[in-house]
Amino acid sequence: MSVQSSHGHTHAKGPQSLRLTKGAKKVLEVLERTEELSSAQDIHVALRSEEESPPGLTTVYRSLESLVQFGLVQAVDFGDGERRYEMVKPGEHHHHLVCEKCRDSVHLDQCLVQQLEESIQAKYKFEVRGHILEIFGLCENCQNAMAATGKK
Amino acid sequence: MSVQSSHGHTHAKGPQSLRLTKGAKKVLEVLERTEELSSAQDIHVALRSEEESPPGLTTVYRSLESLVQFGLVQAVDFGDGERRYEMVKPGEHHHHLVCEKCRDSVHLDQCLVQQLEESIQAKYKFEVRGHILEIFGLCENCQNAMAATGKK
DNA sequence: TGGCAAATGAAAACCGTTTTCACTACTGAA
DNA sequence: TTCAGTAGTGAAAACGGTTTTCATTTGCCA
Incomplete structure (x- = not known):
């Protein structure tokens, strides 16, 4: 292109x-x-x-x-x-860790799904063209902040 | 609860x-x-x-x-x-293969991310609470249909 | 049975996104 | 260089899924 x-x-x-x-x-x-x-x-x-x-x-x-x-x-x-x-x-493909509290996100350094695609393709005869993977949770800061205030 | x-x-x-x-x-x-x-x-x-x-x-x-x-x-x-x-x-957690053409979806029989979570937790000190993983592409039917009509 | 909080529905508000449409900017041809 | 045509742009309106508001209804409990 x-x-x-x-x-x-x-x-x-x-x-x-x-x-x-x-x-x-x-x-x-x-x-x-x-x-x-x-x-x-x-x-x-x-x-x-x-x-x-x-x-x-x-x-x-x-x-x-x-x-x-x-x-x-x-x-x-x-x-x-x-x-x-x-x-x-270029050549990078990755996913994110998204903090549910502060909404900050961290890049994961590589794609965690790639190796799955082949087996999916074979098993389901499904032509994989893309995917979304995002992982939610609490970043270290927010974990600490919550521990400090006792909130859950 | x-x-x-x-x-x-x-x-x-x-x-x-x-x-x-x-x-x-x-x-x-x-x-x-x-x-x-x-x-x-x-x-x-x-x-x-x-x-x-x-x-x-x-x-x-x-x-x-x-x-x-x-x-x-x-x-x-x-x-x-x-x-x-x-x-x-109960106890099930899975993801989907979603066909981009017909929007049909197939359940993957188990969660593909679970084993990753531990290592993420350890490596990033990130408390994983959830994730989304959906895989897009073409189901077998739509692949065939497209092959038949020559559309891409 | 009366009182009260929860549940409900209709309509309006919301909000991110897309469409419409009139106008402008650029390009290639004459 | 000018002209014509096409692509790009912006403002406002339309859209569509979701949420909020608010008045009304429901059903539990005392």
Whole structure:
């Protein structure tokens, strides 16, 4: 897949040929320097605080969609009704530990599911194309905080 | 945790003592005889087609919430904006293969993450309390259908 | 039976996301 | 360089699942 600049007339006939639009570049910049996962609205807020004429929310959503198609960004869903995004480091694929208390998340360094896929494929004749795995619980800090206050 | 009937005055002081309300029972009945995952709206539709005075959507949502708290039902989120629910068979914990085409889902017979939890706990000092793992792809039928029509 | 808290339903509020539509910006061709 | 056409953008509206509000009903208990 080739990534080209915005507004180029490509004569590619793909469903939609992918371009890196201006807005998408700004979105990507935010994600590049953000350690944690960001929601579309997070990104929008960030852009508004630093750009003179920041892209609107709509454009942020659209940019994220195409960045995901590019494979530059991956969407992560914790099932709390708000999708989050992060840069894809090439060749990396990983999951998160999400603290239920402070919502901080930690990357697990590699994909824990890969080795399962083959056996699933064989056993169920199911063509695996993707998966979500997110692990919830309490980070060390919150464990301590709760122990201190006696809350459960 | 004790499950009691609706409207009972329990003198338990828990945050909210859990009761199995009339609406929740009906919701549970639907889930009991449903093989696939059901959304709140699925359940509501099912109830409307078979009850003289079916619980409203609001009640279905509230029932599901408490059934999840009871531990009788688990919520599953595929990240498509619609939460689904299923009965928890005691002691069972599993994940799903979800076909991206027809949305059918197959239960995996056991939890694939359990053995990971210990090592995560040790390595990250993270207290694991739960996780989501759902695997997406194409079921055998849809693979064949696509092969037949040449679609990709 | 009367009182009261819990349960319920309808409608409205919510909130993240998507769609619509008018307008702007860019590009390639003439 | 201008023109035409297409892609990108933003504001506002639409959407859809879920939650909240609030008035009403239900059923337990004294």
